[in-house]
Amino acid sequence: MTAPVLIGIGLLGGAGALVRFLLDGAVSERWRGSFPAGTLAVNLSGAFALGIVTGATLHGDALRLVATGLIGSYTTFSTWMLESHRLGEDGALSIAALNIALSLVAGVAAVAIGRAVA
Amino acid sequence: MRVDRRELLAIFAGGFAGAVARAEIGVALAPSSPAAWPWATFLVNVAGAALLGYGVTRLQERLPLSAYRRPFLGTGVCGALTTFSTMQLEILRMLDAGRAGLAIGYAAASLLAGFGAVLVATNGVRRARVLA
Numbered sequence: 001m002t003a004p005v006l007i008g009i010g011l012l013g014g015a016g017a018l019v020r021f022l023l024d025g026a027v028s029e030r031w032r033g034s035f036p037a038g039t040l041a042v043n044l045s046g047a048f049a050l051g052i053v054t055g056a057t058l059h060g061d062a063l064r065l066v067a068t069g070l071i072g073s074y075t076t077f078s079t080w081m082l083e084s085h086r087l088g089e090d091g092a093l094s095i096a097a098l099n100i101a102l103s104l105v106a107g108v109a110a111v112a113i114g115r116a117v118a
Numbered sequence: 119m120r121v122d123r124r125e126l127l128a129i130f131a132g133g134f135a136g137a138v139a140r141a142e143i144g145v146a147l148a149p150s151s152p153a154a155w156p157w158a159t160f161l162v163n164v165a166g167a168a169l170l171g172y173g174v175t176r177l178q179e180r181l182p183l184s185a186y187r188r189p190f191l192g193t194g195v196c197g198a199l200t201t202f203s204t205m206q207l208e209i210l211r212m213l214d215a216g217r218a219g220l221a222i223g224y225a226a227a228s229l230l231a232g233f234g235a236v237l238v239a240t241n242g243v244r245r246a247r248v249l250a
Contacts, residue, residue: 001141001142001145006138006141006142009137009138009141010134010135010137010138011134012137013133013134013136013137013138013140013141013198014129014130014131014132014133014134014137014194014198015130015133016133016137016198017129017130017132017133017136017137017193017194017197017198018126018129018130018133020193020197021126021129021189021193022121043202043203046202046203047202047203047206047207049203050203050204050206050207051207054207064141067203067204068137068140068141068144068204069137069141071203072137072140072198072201072203072204073133073136073137073140073197073198073201074203075201075202075203075204076196076197076198076200076201076202077163077166077167077200077201077202077205077228077232078163078166078167078169078170078192078196078197078199078200078232078236079170079192079193079196079197080202080232081167081170081171081229081232081233081235081236082167082170082171082174082236084233085171085233085236085237085240100229100233103202104206104225104229107202107203107205107206108206108209108210108213110206111203111206111207111210112210115210
């Protein structure tokens with residue numbers, strides 16, 4: 001990977017983190033209830049976007065910039081796990097289990113749908 | 119939603135670092151085929167979950183409140199170091215290749231290790247004595 005591509009991945013990665021923060025905030029502000037809908041919205045939309053990008057004819061550095069940089073940073077595994085753990089700690093075991101199962105199943109489906117419509 | 123420009127800068131800087139680290143690890147540990155275990159994604163995800171569990175617990179329960187540490191470390195570094203979308207694409211490609219067992223094993227291992235990493239890091243911080 002060349003230095004400009006790596007810097008590009010960093011810049012798009014920073015942008016992806018910002019968009020995640022803003023969308024998560026906007027969804028969480030409107031969502032009543034303890035289910036982490038903000039993170040789910042981010043992760044499913046990102047999985048769909050990755051499906052579109054891999055289904056389209058993007059290759060090499062362009063694919064790396066968009067898929068690894070922007071979309072990879074936009075979606076998050078760590079917050080998904082942290083929120084599930086904290087829900088479990090608070091005794092909301094069924095919501096924690098739903099969050100894990102729904103994200104996983106709908107996430108794979110979102111990539112497949114994105115790839116199909118690309 | 120209230121937006122703080124320094125908070126956004128902290129998230130951007132953390133996201134830059136997390137994405138670059140994930141990209142470098144991805145190149146170093148690039149899988150040879152869709153049927154190979156995706157070590158790069160697996161490792162960044164578990165490491166990022168551990169770091170987030172450690173960081174958030176320490177910042178919330180152990181250290182004085184700071185406005186920019188959590189956005190930098192949690193939302194920025196850990197959020198960008200780990201990835202949900204790539205993991206889901208890898209699972210889909212395993213299913214495409216007819217490797218349903220591998221797909222289920224990879225998903226289960228990522229969830230168990232990721233959740234376990236948050237649990238262990240959280241409890242580790244809580245058990246540790248507060249050092250002045």
